[in-house]
Amino acid sequence: MKMYKLTAFEANGEKLLDESFQAENDEVAKRHGEQLLLEKDLLGKTHRCTSPSGKLLLFHS
Template sequence: MRSYVLTVFEQTGEKLLDETFTAASDDEAKEIGQKRLTDEGYGDHTHRCVTPEAKLILFHR
């Protein structure tokens, strides 16, 4: 399992969500991240999800 970081920002730059979670693959992490964003209502906020190597797998501005 690998650790991924999901971060959501307000337009002011304030962090609304900053959490780490584990997944077996980048594809699984992308699904988990998208579900978390939907569940929290952050789909339209600026967000990113990165791999342990800092590769972006989810990004919305």
């Protein structure tokens, strides 16, 4: 399992979410990140999900 990082921000830069989670691969991590954002009502906010190698899996500004 690999460790992924999910963050979400307000337009002023205030961090709303800063969470790490484990997933089997990038595709599973992307789905999990989207689900977390949806549950926390942050899908429309600026967010990103990155892999351990720094690959950007999700991004919205």
